[in-house]
Amino acid sequence: MAEIRAEMVANVWKVLVAEGDDVSDGDTLVILESMKMEIPILAEDAGTVGQLKVAEGDVVQEGDLIAVIE
Amino acid sequence: MTVLDNAVLGQQVAPQADPRDPQVRLQALFDDGTLRPLTAPHDRDDSGMLAGLGRVEGVPVVGFASDPRIQGGALGSAGCEVIVQAYDAALRERVPIVGLWHSGGARLREGVESLHGVGRIFAAMTRASGIVPQISVVLGPAAGGAAYGPALTDIVILSGDGRVFVTGPDVVRSVTGEDVDMARLGGPEPHSRRSGVVHMVTDTDAEAVAHARRLAALLGHQGTLRLRSVTDIDFGSLLPESTKRAYDVHPLLDGLLDGPAGTETGIVELHPKWAPNIVTALGRLGGRTVGVIANNPLRLGGCLDALSAEKAARFVRMCDAFGVPLVVVVDVPGYLPGLGQEWDGVVRRGAKLLHAFAEATVPRVTLVTRKAYGGAYIAMNSRALGATKVLAWPTAEVAVMGPVAAVRILHRRRLAEVPEDQRATVEAELAAEHQQLTGGLDRAKELGVIDQVISPDQTRTAIARAITEAGPARGAHSNIPL
The missing domain is CATH 3.90.226.10 (2-enoyl-CoA Hydratase; Chain A, domain 1)
Structure with missing residues (x-):
């Protein structure tokens, strides 16, 4: 199980997966927007999206949980 | 303990040899048959340290390795002296030095004498800093002095079983009550992602040593x-x-x-x-x-x-x-x-x-x-x-900030008066104008930046x-x- 957390304060611009989706290592889960950059959040392991904690338009703080890959 | 001479050190060790033997480890570091001991054979007693000069991809390199089979590789004054001599040799020859670490730190039994010895290693490393490349490979637990030794060098490589910490879980538990295992305290995960203590991690000792060889060649023979x-x-x-x-x-x-x-x-x-x-x-x-x-x-x-x-x-x-x-x-x-x-x-x-x-x-x-x-x-x-x-x-694009961000500051009032549905268009126009005024790449060239x-x-x-x-x-x- 891998927790994926925000590395910086950002807006959630796009959510590309849903809970229950299978993902591979390197897949884009969510795209954040910060510093006027679109920053993809990638899966670091293959697995299933167990939890998805953000929705488009949310603001995440550094360290906030974005998703859990099981 | 076997007494070794030059000829023996140069040969392949038998396949059943203990992989923790510092001689086996140094032989893996160097090109086949190139290891020559730096210390006199009788020094390989119970100091738990072996140093030698060899070649890596043909480039002369000094190496040393602790012996985890003797008091967990703990550093006594004699062992520390071997490392200091290895540093003297590397400085004299102006060649890279690679340390293979697997050591619990200073020898308790020797008291302050071992601390003094460990301090002498730190001083030798600092003397050599910036003069000869220093690479550390941590193959097992490396605590206290054995942690700060690698930390003073230029590049630290941590193998899968390597652990680096000030002090291990037992002492941590007794002094602060914190309950943590060795891997979480100082294993590859925390040191590669969180602490920055190590520059590279590998699964196996063989990969760790291969990285050290590559880096010694890159820094020792730049071409x-x-x-x-x-x-x-x-x-x-x-x-x-x-x-x-x-x-x-x-x-x-x-x-x-x-x-x-x-x-x-x-x-x-x-x-x-x-x-x-x-x-x-x-x-x-x-x-x-x-x-x-x-x-x-x-x-x-x-x-x-x-x-x-x-x-x-x-x-x-x-x-x-x-x-x-x-x-x-x-x-x-x-x-x-x-x-x-x-x-x-x-x-x-x-x-x-x-x-x-x-x-x-x-x-x-x-x-x-x-x-x-x-x-x-x-x-x-x-x-x-x-x-x-x-x-x-x-x-x-070379600028103080991006053009849109710049006009949002420079033209804040004017943009506030523009109806919201037109704002993006006006912003884009102003940004283009701003680009022309500040000059972009052409201006940067003119200025010579x-x-x-x-x-x-x-x-x-x-x-x-x-x-x-x-x-x-x-x-x-x-x-x-x-």
């Missing part, structure tokens, strides 16, 4: 840049169309140097998972060792922050100390602002990168591929800091030529582990 052997690659298609889109910089770096990561001539990335928004790597260009520093837009948008500035500063100073030319690949939207960064000391740590570049005398060539904004533009080896040459792709705008398919030769024209240089300073 000559053969301009004629440098062929160009078109990097034009590597950048995404949208300037806001993040991308991974690694494919660009793989193409920029002589071979991709993982190959014999490929780049060796240091600290790949710690502060990954900046990439620091060694590799070869036209056969010559170079160091590469690159923003990676995939992580934190490529912003500089406290950790990445500190990581890059240490790398710049290491390369400068050993005369390794630098290639700086810039795509940076700025220094990351905010509470977390300020409290983390982004100003103090960011200043280290400014200092490191400004004092560096080694040839250092900057390539701006896309964004170079604000304070981060200055920090990424700008002309003002003394860059040898600043190259830019036609896609480069960019020397040359090059097509992406000329990148390799342009960088190689700039390094060649600059000639060799080397900073005269130590490499403090910043």
Whole structure:
């Protein structure tokens, strides 16, 4: 199980997966927007999206949980 | 304990030999049959330390290894003396030195005498700092003095079973009550991602030693840049169309140097998972060792922050100390602002990168591929800091900030009066006007902060030529582990 957390304060611009989706290592889960950059959040392991904690338009703080890959 | 002489040390150890035997470990480090002991044979008693001179890809290198079978490899005064002698030899011969660590720290039984010995190792390492490359490979638990030893060296490699900590879980539990296991306290995961204590982690000892060999050869035999052997690659298609889109910089770096990561001539990335928004790597260009520093837009948008500035500063100073030319690949939207960064000391740590570049005398060539904004533009080896040459792709933007962000500040009142549905259009118009006024790349060229705008398919030769024209240089300073 891998927790994926925000590395910086950002807006959630796009959510590309849903809970229950299978993902591979390197897949884009969510795209954040910060510093006027679109920053993809990638899966670091293959697995299933167990939890998805953000929705488009949310603001995440550094360290906030974005998703859990099981 | 077997008494060994030169002839025995030079031979292959029998297959049933103990893999923890320092002789076996040193033989794996050196080219076959090249290990010669540095200490007299009778010194290999119970000191738990073995030192030798050998060759790595033909390059002379000094190595030493602790013996975890004797008191867990703990350092007594005799063992410490072996390491100090190894350092004296490396300095005398001006060759890289590689330490293979597996040691519980200072010997308790010897009391302050062992502490004094460990301190002498630290002093020897500091004396050699910036003069000869120092590489540490941690193959087992390395605590206390055995942790700070590697930490004082230029590059630390941690094998799967390696652990680095001030003190182990038992003492931690008894003094603070914290319950934590060895791997979480000082294993590959925390040190590769969180602490930055180690530069590389590997699954196996064999891989760790192979990395040490590669790095010793890169730093010990830097070679000559053969301009004629440098062929160009078109990097034009590597950048995404949208300037806001993040991308991974690694494919660009793989193409920029002589071979991709993982190959014999490929780049060796240091600290790949710690502060990954900046990439620091060694590799070869036209056969010559170079160091590469690159923003990676995939992580934190490529912003500089406290950790990445500190990581890059240490790398710049290491390369400068050993005369390794630098290639700086810039795509940076700025220094990351905010509470977390300020409290983390982004100003103090960011200043280290400014200092490191400004004092560096080694040839250092900057390539701006896309964004170079604000304070981060200055920090990424700008002309003002003394860059040898600043190259830019036609896609480069050099400015205090992006044009839209700039007009939102400059024309805040006027934009506030514009109805919301028209605001984006007006912003775009003002941004275009702002670009013309501030001049973009042409103005940067006029000012001399960019020397040359090059097509992406000329990148390799342009960088190689700039390094060649600059000639060799080397900073005269130590490499403090910043």
